[in-house]
Amino acid sequence: MQLLDPSNRADPYPVYERIRESGPLLLPEAHLAVFSRFRDCDDVLRHPDSASDGTKSTMVQRRMAEGEVVRPLGTPGFLFLDPPDHTRLRRLVSKAFVPKVVKALEPDITAMVDDMLDRVADAGRLDVISDLAYPLPVAVICRLLGVPLEDEPKFSRASAVLAQALDPFITVTGEMPDNVDERLQAGDWLRGYLRELIDLRRSAPRDDLISGLIAAEEAGDQLTEDEIVATCNLLLIAGHETTVNLIANAMLAMLRQPGQWTALANDPSRVAAVVEETMRHDPPVQLAMRIAGEDLTIGSTRLAKGDTMMMLLAAAHRDPEAFDRPDVFDPDRDGIRHLGFGKGPHFCLGAPLARLEASVALRAVTARFPGATIGGEPVYKPNLTLRGMESLPVTL
Numbered sequence: 001m002q003l004l005d006p007s008n009r010a011d012p013y014p015v016y017e018r019i020r021e022s023g024p025l026l027l028p029e030a031h032l033a034v035f036s037r038f039r040d041c042d043d044v045l046r047h048p049d050s051a052s053d054g055t056k057s058t059m060v061q062r063r064m065a066e067g068e069v070v071r072p073l074g075t076p077g078f079l080f081l082d083p084p085d086h087t088r089l090r091r092l093v094s095k096a097f098v099p100k101v102v103k104a105l106e107p108d109i110t111a112m113v114d115d116m117l118d119r120v121a122d123a124g125r126l127d128v129i130s131d132l133a134y135p136l137p138v139a140v141i142c143r144l145l146g147v148p149l150e151d152e153p154k155f156s157r158a159s160a161v162l163a164q165a166l167d168p169f170i171t172v173t174g175e176m177p178d179n180v181d182e183r184l185q186a187g188d189w190l191r192g193y194l195r196e197l198i199d200l201r202r203s204a205p206r207d208d209l210i211s212g213l214i215a216a217e218e219a220g221d222q223l224t225e226d227e228i229v230a231t232c233n234l235l236l237i238a239g240h241e242t243t244v245n246l247i248a249n250a251m252l253a254m255l256r257q258p259g260q261w262t263a264l265a266n267d268p269s270r271v272a273a274v275v276e277e278t279m280r281h282d283p284p285v286q287l288a289m290r291i292a293g294e295d296l297t298i299g300s301t302r303l304a305k306g307d308t309m310m311m312l313l314a315a316a317h318r319d320p321e322a323f324d325r326p327d328v329f330d331p332d333r334d335g336i337r338h339l340g341f342g343k344g345p346h347f348c349l350g351a352p353l354a355r356l357e358a359s360v361a362l363r364a365v366t367a368r369f370p371g372a373t374i375g376g377e378p379v380y381k382p383n384l385t386l387r388g389m390e391s392l393p394v395t396l
């Protein structure tokens, strides 16, 4: 399937267009429907019978019946759970991510960005990913969780491998990916690492999210240690593999249309529109999945309980029924809307943080280097779901 072909990663949009124009793609043998119109994706995300727990799918149930252990690492993060567990676990961490709390991080984030830009100023060039877009969200999420930044090189590899595991490879092909052992090892290693850290914080708590979750665990049976590990794992990976692509995709879009770069340099108040239009035009999370919890209908497509629904969010964002000139990056368009942070009960918890980090970084980099130009072609990682660049050279 062209969707999975990494050679389409640099520009997947022509493939998305073909899929969208031929209507929902139905793969009955895989019990799978692929939606790519804006209205259909929106409907799936809002539907009360859309479930996020993948073990409810007919295909996974079948593999379980054949004796396969489908969650070899144990409890997943709450992104993959339904109520009541989802509600309980999300509530425990949501306070740390509300806009007011996040806003208080702005001075620290600004100082980090300034420091990163200081380091590249003399060289006259920067790699967007390794010099700014990756280290910034990583430093912030490590600080919030209470993970020592010195340890980061050890788990950045594990995080990248686990991000790849979000690609819908098994769902589409029915086959195991080649590097399944590597994923298991990475998952195992990261959970082990987090367990050691939890032990440390248990004996000497600090003012961080891990200590907060331990306190909640000790205060009553609100969550188990396995759930603390799974929650931290989710937040750590979300902090590593998403905002990086928002910052980089926005920089690439503006550099490809230099008027946009200078417009932001001259008027920092444009940043919110630049961020939202990037979320629409080139979203970091390209697709999301749900399971039909009951028989249901989306548009004119009928799904049976247990069917898998894939939403190509990035395709929906280019739907001409929903947007004028959908392929054009235009922060000045009226009422930018998108599904890039999801919708409904699983709406991205990190959205205020991602928006703040991207705003600070984009304002600072354009203001400081208003004449920046692309220094070479971007190189993309093979990831489909969490699509993003590996490198993007810029001449300052």
Ligand code: HEM
Residues within 6 Å of the ligand: 078, 079, 080, 090, 137, 141, 234, 235, 236, 238, 239, 242, 243, 246, 283, 284, 285, 288, 289, 339, 340, 341, 342, 343, 345, 346, 347, 348, 349, 350, 351, 353, 354
């Ligand atoms: C630009 C950056 C980001 C994008 C595009 C993004 C996108 C998304 C999307 C699309 C979902 C919903 C998935 C679904 O419904 O299946 C989601 C959920 C989530 N995101 Fe983000 N995210 C970003 C940054 C972050 C950050 C920085 C964090 C936290 C550190 C975070 C934490 C979460 C969590 C915990 C969930 C699960 C929410 C739930 O299931 O209730 N995200 N994100």
